Amino acid sequence: MFTLLPSEGERTEQPEASLTREDYDRAFGVVYTPPALVEFMVSLAAPAVSPCRVLEPACADAPFLRAFARRYGETHALTGVEINPDSLRGAARLLPSATFHEADFLLWDTEERFDIVIGNPPYGIIGDGSHYPIHLLKERKAQYRARSRTWRGKYNIYGAFIERAVNLLKPDGKLVFVVPASWLVLDDFQTLRAFLAQMGRVRVFYLGRVFPKRNVSAVVLLLERGQQGLELYDGMEHLALRRERYTGEIIRFEAEDPLQVERAGVPLGEVFHIHFAARSPEIRRHPAVRSEPGEGLVPVLTGRNLRAGWIDYDTCYSGWWFPKERAPELRSFYAFPHLVVAHTKGTSVVAAVDDRCYPWREEFHLVPKEDGIDLHAVCDYLNSVRVQEYVRFLYRDFVPHLTATMLRRVCLPLNLVCHKSLHNQLSLDIEGGNYE
Ligand SMILES: C[S@@+](CC[C@H](N)C(=O)[O-])C[C@H]1O[C@@H](n2cnc3c(N)ncnc32)[C@H](O)[C@@H]1O
Structure with missing residues (x-):
């Protein structure tokens, strides 16, 4: 009705x-x-x-x-x-x-x-x-x-x-x-x-x-x-x-300049597993979650805690606190340092390394597919003007947030990628006829 x-x-x-x-x-x-x-x-x-x-x-x-x-x-x-x-x-x-x-x-x-x-x-x-x-x-x-x-x-x-x-x-x-x-x-x-x-x-x-x-x-x-x-x-x-x-x-608005960024590197999606944070209902249902701070509890982090190259670990914007050592019960990748990239900050790339391994309620969480990736160097590159211009040019304001598909396609320069990914990418290029 x-x-x-x-x-x-x-x-x-x-x-x-x-x-x-x-x-x-x-x-x-x-x-x-x-x-x-x-x-x-x-x-x-x-x-x-x-x-x-x-x-x-x-x-x-x-x-x-x-x-x-x-x-x-x-x-x-x-x-x-x-x-x-x-x-x-x-x-x-x-x-x-x-x-x-x-x-x-x-x-x-x-x-x-x-x-x-x-x-x-x-x-x-x-x-x-x-x-x-x-x-x-x-x-x-x-x-x-x-x-x-x-x-x-x-x-x-x-x-x-x-x-x-x-x-x-x-x-x-x-x-x-x-x-x-x-x-x-x-x-x-x-x-x-x-x-x-x-x-x-x-x-x-x-x-x-x-x-x-x-x-x-x-x-x-x-x-x-x-x-x-x-x-x-x-x-x-x-x-x-x-x-x-x-x-x-x-x-998307494909033009020579932004596409150079893609041609000159390896897509992030080849180098990292891209996960989304634990969802609100899962966190709310978890027996260890609290709505007040307390002994051994840390804030559950959201997009508001994330800045380019920096994480505010102190302010609780989510309204939830959680025992830090139990964070991996929400998502296994909360157990180790990894890269966090904003989903909620418009069409721009905002990244930081979570090296304190906190629980999160929002954003993309990037876990390398293999050892040897320098997370801080990748983070600096993702926050660079070059990457901001690239996403802004291609996707303007089509949607109010960065999507996993956009993120997957951002390419890392070859010097940031370790041997195996590079090798895989080169074989793909050769198979696909892109190798000159
Ligand atoms: C976005 S407005 C467009 C109005 C008009 N076309 C204009 O440009 O000024 C949407 C119109 O769709 C009507 N509407 C919404 N759902 C509808 C449906 N399922 N079938 C037919 N009309 C619908 C609303 O009553 C409203 O008049």
């Missing part, structure tokens, strides 16, 4: 209708599209045939259909789908020539296929209200998942919208959606990227923080069915990357 939209600021007594507009917007992933962005996207959706069939999913008051009709005329068959009947009434009043359906787009069954699907789908992870924004639709999550072939991990409702929208295109149709940039790099979207690559040419326009007051970096995705390849634009016009063939790899 989901709730209807009350008027601005209104609250009523019934629990189901007790949402302010802000609550509703958060719960349904509502982000209103700036008019200049609507115009840009409509310019990408120029009709190849006339009249054509245009669909705006999650249309609210149909800003894209209205802009489309203004620019290309009202002879086209315009359709909007929206879950909220109040918004639909507004849409029907503003664009009487269009057809509107009150439906959940992800469960909407239609035989119709469209030349153009355009819009701004809702964003957010569907789940429990205390953790995830899209909680009003959580009862439907199993149905969404059953109908989606790209759903992975926690996923995000916008991924399911992209898939459904592409499946409603005619064989030469076009999708134009503005969505968060996270699908370019996150593992949860690997299947979606492969699906898009298979369905047509993927063109991505990176726009960054284009939504006022929203902490989300956005891209416009233009998918042209019946074509192939990948294009990445920096902004609305500047072509930064073109590939004739694309099969779903992560998408």
Whole structure:
């Protein structure tokens, strides 16, 4: 059961209708599209045939259909789908020539296929209200998942919208959606990227923080069915990357300089096992954990204890204390000195060596695959300006944190890598034909 939209600021007594507009917007992933962005996207959706069939999913008051009709005329068959009947009434009043359906787009069954699907789908992870924004639709999550072939991990409702929208295109149709940039790099979207690559040419326009007051970096995705390849634009016009063939790899701003860093070294993922810290529920359940300091107890460390090249072992930000010698019961690698790299500090690499072997609740923990690695030298390199520029250039602010995939690909210069890794890498290069 989901709730209807009350008027601005209104609250009523019934629990189901007790949402302010802000609550509703958060719960349904509502982000209103700036008019200049609507115009840009409509310019990408120029009709190849006339009249054509245009669909705006999650249309609210149909800003894209209205802009489309203004620019290309009202002879086209315009359709909007929206879950909220109040918004639909507004849409029907503003664009009487269009057809509107009150439906959940992800469960909407239609035989119709469209030349153009355009819009701004809702964003957010569907789940429990205390953790995830899209909680009003959580009862439907199993149905969404059953109908989606790209759903992975926690996923995000916008991924399911992209898939459904592409499946409603005619064989030469076009999708134009503005969505968060996270699908370019996150593992949860690997299947979606492969699906898009298979369905047509993927063109991505990176726009960054284009939504006022929203902490989300956005891209416009233009998918042209019946074509192939990948294009990445920096902004609305500047072509930064073109590939004739694309099969779903992560998408990043690849340029000569940052790629030199990769070519000149061995990927961190070859040299280190990259683990994640013990999770909060495991720590909370452990019989030795305490919520007060005490004899023989040390703070459980978090990202806030980690700085470049330095760890604050004294301040307890987690609210938990733990016997230091029992830390390996949480994760075996807490038993010995190892490298800790931040997950939670934006797209930058912040590393320090934990040589006191404390328990941790956050961050990546890197354990060398073989002896002889100088952890402090690797740590200095990871904190260097060169590495910061490399990650920043390739991944901008696509996601608010460093991911394991990004970290795995950071390459270490050969002098920091010991003999065996180097040998393995050289054999790989020779097998792969990269050896010059
Ligand atoms: C991000 S807003 C986009 C609004 C509009 N497209 C714009 O750009 O201004 C999302 C809209 O999606 C609607 N919505 C959320 N989940 C939906 C669903 N599963 N099916 C259809 N509409 C949905 C919300 O009611 C809201 O109007």
